[in-house]
């Protein structure tokens with residue numbers, strides 16, 4: 001599978017560019033500890049990541065990916081604000097880049113692709129993490145999970161990128177580790193690449209209809225037919 005005529009590459013963040021679970025798990029467990037609740041193993045928390053901070057908090061309070069419908073809204077608000085304040089202090093302590101991410105983004109950027117982050121993570125954390133890991137200058141735009149009324153798997157963030165940059169969905173490619181990324185791309189009429197090494201709630205990324213599935217981030221370069229200068 002090769003992609004042609006792609007100008008804009010939309011990247012998911014957590015589970016795609018960065019392994020942020022160590023810092024997320026630490027902050028979730030600090031929050032649970034502050035509320036006198038039992039902490040969870042990192043692997044359990046990993047399977048809850050991908051739908052934004054509020055959903056992660058509700059899953060942690062429920063002790064399950066399936067949110068307890070009887071959670072008290074005021075209690076959730078309090079827990080979320082505790083989680084966010086702990087995460088704010090530990091946003092990039094043990095977070096790492098996945099293999100080949102930096103070199104691949106560098107190459108795509110210098111080849112003239114326009115690079116955008118579309119994440120469900122709250123926007124306030126995104127640029128600080130990108131700066132810390134030396135990726136910030138590659139991205140001309142960041143859309144967070146709280147930047148708009150809806151987030152992935154809704155297509156709103158992706159459509160917003162198209163409108164803001166003045167491009168059509170057919171000239172964009174969404175790249176992510178979770179079904180939320182693939183479903184959002186499909187709903188926005190965009191092609192997509194799924195990456196196998198991320199979180200995806202323990203599910204197989206092959207089963208969600210991605211245009212292509214890759215094991216290695218560096219494979220993105222080979223999957224793209226290079227943008228060529230117009231010939232006169």
Ligand SMILES: O=C(O)COP(=O)(O)O
Nearest residue numbers: 013014050051052119120
């Ligand atoms: O739920 C999160 O915060 C992670 O979001 P992402 O995988 O869309 O970057």
Ligand SMILES: [Mg+2]
Nearest residue numbers: 012014015177
């Ligand atoms: Mg992700």
